[in-house]
Amino acid sequence: MGIDVERWKARIRTAVGELREPLLATSHDIHAHPELLFQEHRASARLADELERGGLAVTRGVGGLATAFRAVLDGGEPGPTLAILAEYDALPAIGHACGHNIIASSALGAGLALARSGQRFPGRIAVIGTPAEEGGGGKILLAEAGVFDDVDASFMLHPSRSDMVRRSSLASSRIELVFHGKASHAAGAPDLGINALEAVIQTFVGVNARRLQMRADARVHGIITHGGDAVNVIPARASARFSVRARDRAYQRRLVTMLRQAAEAGAVSTGARLEWKETRGYDNTVPNPTIADVMARNMAAVGRTVVEPAPNERMGSTDMGDISQILPAVHAYVAIVPDSIANHTVEFAVAAASPAGDAAVLDGAVMLAMTAADLLADPGLLAQAKGEFDRQRAAGEVAGRETWLARGREYAAGAVVE
Numbered sequence: 001m002g003i004d005v006e007r008w009k010a011r012i013r014t015a016v017g018e019l020r021e022p023l024l025a026t027s028h029d030i031h032a033h034p035e036l037l038f039q040e041h042r043a044s045a046r047l048a049d050e051l052e053r054g055g056l057a058v059t060r061g062v063g064g065l066a067t068a069f070r071a072v073l074d075g076g077e078p079g080p081t082l083a084i085l086a087e088y089d090a091l092p093a094i095g096h097a098c099g100h101n102i103i104a105s106s107a108l109g110a111g112l113a114l115a116r117s118g119q120r121f122p123g124r125i126a127v128i129g130t131p132a133e134e135g136g137g138g139k140i141l142l143a144e145a146g147v148f149d150d151v152d153a154s155f156m157l158h159p160s161r162s163d164m165v166r167r168s169s170l171a172s173s174r175i176e177l178v179f180h181g182k183a184s185h186a187a188g189a190p191d192l193g194i195n196a197l198e199a200v201i202q203t204f205v206g207v208n209a210r211r212l213q214m215r216a217d218a219r220v221h222g223i224i225t226h227g228g229d230a231v232n233v234i235p236a237r238a239s240a241r242f243s244v245r246a247r248d249r250a251y252q253r254r255l256v257t258m259l260r261q262a263a264e265a266g267a268v269s270t271g272a273r274l275e276w277k278e279t280r281g282y283d284n285t286v287p288n289p290t291i292a293d294v295m296a297r298n299m300a301a302v303g304r305t306v307v308e309p310a311p312n313e314r315m316g317s318t319d320m321g322d323i324s325q326i327l328p329a330v331h332a333y334v335a336i337v338p339d340s341i342a343n344h345t346v347e348f349a350v351a352a353a354s355p356a357g358d359a360a361v362l363d364g365a366v367m368l369a370m371t372a373a374d375l376l377a378d379p380g381l382l383a384q385a386k387g388e389f390d391r392q393r394a395a396g397e398v399a400g401r402e403t404w405l406a407r408g409r410e411y412a413a414g415a416v417v418e
């Protein structure tokens with residue numbers, strides 16, 4: 001089946017132009033009603049309803065998550081399944097300071113524009129609503145539940161400081177540390193106590209003592225979650241929470257070992273007992289080169305200047321990293337703020353509903369839809385993307401579906417994954 005992809009893209013642009021007002025209304029509505037992880041009822045219902053009205057076949061609550069959905073546009077002929085992902089959760093206290101309203105609305109716009117374009121194509125496009133990116137790992141839960149089993153490739157857009165397609169993200173995990181000591185009167189009988197707070201402090205000091213020996217991409221950052229109850233009582237219990245991240249999982253494991261050594265040293269030096277619990281974080285993102293190239297061309301086509309990430313690029317973590325470990329995927333970025341503003345700030349939240357944020361919704365919808373069009377019109381591109389993924393897996397750069405699932409089962413069983 002010969003598809004005239006340039007004509008298809010022209011119809012996509014026209015469709016997004018026609019959808020301008022409803023797409024921005026949705027973006028602003030989600031922005032004005034921030035919902036925390038797994039509680040995104042209003043946003044997911046609105047997105048699912050609009051996709052259904054636009055002609056997509058919607059299944060709500062997929063993967064056992066009430067605020068997840070999957071909206072499918074069938075091309076009318078057998079072929080691959082592409083997934084465009086939508087996030088819509090917000091942050092405590094500062095609302096849409098990560099701009100997920102833009103992610104949601106650009107994915108919505110792409111799905112609706114592809115439906116309006118009226119183009120027949122081999123395969124399916126699924127807009128998947130993925131809850132709880134901010135700490136809940138919604139994409140991990142959906143992938144484990146099989147929601148990505150039939151997906152051949154996946155991509156999404158995240159607002160940021162610049163237009164990028166090849167930016168990665170950090171592998172992460174979280175550690176809860178609890179030290180158990182012994183209470184005593186802090187003035188009257190301090191010699192009878194064991195100070196759990198000092199063990200927490202020693203842990204921070206120990207980690208800081210290792211920082212010069214850590215790679216530049218290492219991120220070991222913690223907070224003290226409990227430091228005692230009264231100043232005249234030697235703290236019998238103190239706790240801290242750490243996030244440990246690095247560009248790849250192997251080095252992330254070495255950093256976890258360094259933290260463990262510091263915590264054990266804190267226990268030994270104070271006489272407190274250490275309780276250690278690690279919970280799964282997110283895997284690092286490995287962008288698929290072919291899909292990234294297609295997205296870069298479409299980003300340029302909407303008038304944006306694609307920049308390459310710096311060698312020492314600063315970045316966070318995302319559950320899209322896990323998706324990139326199981327299938328060809330790209331987590332692209334679209335600029336809404338200058339370089340001086342980071343996400344997870346009040347300034348970024350303001351930008352997410354500003355004219356720059358609105359432009360990202362509309363450009364994003366066009367770019368995502370055009371990327372789907374390219375990949376569906378030329379089966380050679382997807383074959384190339386899959387070949388690259390197989391090479392990445394052979395080189396140990398990505399886990400592959402089976403290894404990724406097995407690692408998840410080990411985490412669930414409480415094993416320390418080395």
Ligand SMILES: [Zn+2]
Binds near residue numbers: 098099133158
């Ligand atoms: Zn985000």
